[in-house]
Amino acid sequence: MSRIGKLPIAIPAGVDVNIDGSTVTVKGPKGTLSRQFHPNISIEQEGAVLNVKRPNDAKENRALHGLSRSLLNNMVVGAHTGFKKELDVNGVGYRAAKQGKQLVLNVGYSHQIFMDEVEGITVEVPSPNKIIITGYDKQVVGQFAAEVREKRPPEPYKGKGIKYANEVVRRKEGKSGKGK
Secondary structure, eight states: OOTTTTSOEEOOTTOEEEEETTEEEEEOSSOEEEEEOOTTSEEEEETTEEEEEOSSOOHHHHHHHHHHHHHHHHHHHHHHTOEEEEEEEESTTOEEEEETTEEEEESSSSSOEEEEOOTTEEEEEEETTEEEEEESOHHHHHHHHHHHHHTSOOOTTTOOEEEETTOOOOOOOOOOOSOO
8 A cells, every 4th residue: 555645635624625627726815726537436425524535556556556646645735725936046246126017136247137926936035145936736836946047057156146045065075176
């Protein structure tokens, strides 16, 4: 049995789960998420608990079991509390700002970079070197954070660039000069 797949999913108060065949819709205070699951995987609701089950131990079903449970859990957590990614902007003259629904980045290029907010997420810039991305869909939040980071990834020599708040950038030693 899959260690992840067999874990039950607790449904918090204020979250409504609707199972229609292989389509599951989760509605909560943060938003509504809907996803179609593989027909081999069965999802059952027993009171305030969701269980994900597979028909047999075929390789495909074992792979889908844990995946389906994780996706369903992310839907429940996102609809109830939401997800958050924090990014740090490091470098002299590097800064981020918010103009209406756009994120404006000054990260060492000759021009500013404008990024539009995607539907379902909100971008906050509490200080010029901090970006906070929040939303109810884990995939959308993570994808937007990755796209922001991609504009200027951290470099290993000075550590300049955009990095996740919990990311550790391995630093390299610069040129070593003339030999002994």
